[in-house]
Amino acid sequence: MDKLKRVLRGEEEDDEQDIITKVYDGSTLSWSTRLKGFIACFVIGCTLSILSTVMLVLPSSSSLRLFAMFYTLGNLAAFGSTFFLMGPVRQLKNMFKPTRLVATILVFLLLGLTLCAALWWENAALAIIFCIGQFLALTWYSLSYIPYARDAVTKCFTSCLA
Numbered sequence: 430m431d432k433l434k435r436v437l438r439g440e441e442e443d444d445e446q447d448i449i450t451k452v453y454d455g456s457t458l459s460w461s462t463r464l465k466g467f468i469a470c471f472v473i474g475c476t477l478s479i480l481s482t483v484m485l486v487l488p489s490s491s492s493l494r495l496f497a498m499f500y501t502l503g504n505l506a507a508f509g510s511t512f513f514l515m516g517p518v519r520q521l522k523n524m525f526k527p528t529r530l531v532a533t534i535l536v537f538l539l540l541g542l543t544l545c546a547a548l549w550w551e552n553a554a555l556a557i558i559f560c561i562g563q564f565l566a567l568t569w570y571s572l573s574y575i576p577y578a579r580d581a582v583t584k585c586f587t588s589c590l591a
Contacts, residue, residue, distance in 0.1 A: 458513070466513035474507030497547030497556050501540050504563055508536065532570035539563045 458466070481499035484492055512520050524533045539562040546555035572578040 463513045467510045470506050470510030470513065474503045474505070474510060477503030477506060479503075493547050493551065493553050493556060497543050497560070500560050500563070501543050504536075504540065504567055508567065529570060529573045532566055532573060535566040536563065536570055539566055 477499050481496045481503060484495035484499055486492070487495070489495075514520075515523065523529065539559050543556055543559040543563060546552050546559055569579070572582060
């Protein structure tokens with residue numbers, strides 16, 4: 430309606446502002462759509478991670494490669510599911526806050542190292558160690574979103590080891 434009023438008054442449109450508004454309006458999702466996207470990505474991620482363990486026990490020569498690729502893709506899908514909840518820009522800003530920076534870097538570093546160990550170095554032990562590292566880094570990253578969760582986990586482990 431506002432656009433019609435501007436045209437009838439003879440006002441010129443600001444094309445840049447209009448394009449930005451159109452992109453923003455077209456990219457907003459309702460809460461239920463965001464929740465459905467989150468659940469879908471998370472379920473796909475978990476399914477791929479579970480399938481990766483099946484690939485590991487296959488007697489094929491490429492089972493290690495399939496394991497590493499499925500596990501890494503599963504973690505990426507689960508990691509990416511949070512983009513639906515917060516939106517990509519806000520999620521990226523949160524990922525690189527000082528409290529999550531080390532965990533974020535570790536997640537991506539271990540994702541890459543897992544693929545390197547399986548695809549280029551063909552070292553099964555290293556690939557499995559890096560997969561365990563992926564799990565731990567992603568868990569530590571996820572705990573940063575729950576208030577005091579990291580402190581609770583740290584205290585639990587220090588009391589168990591002491």
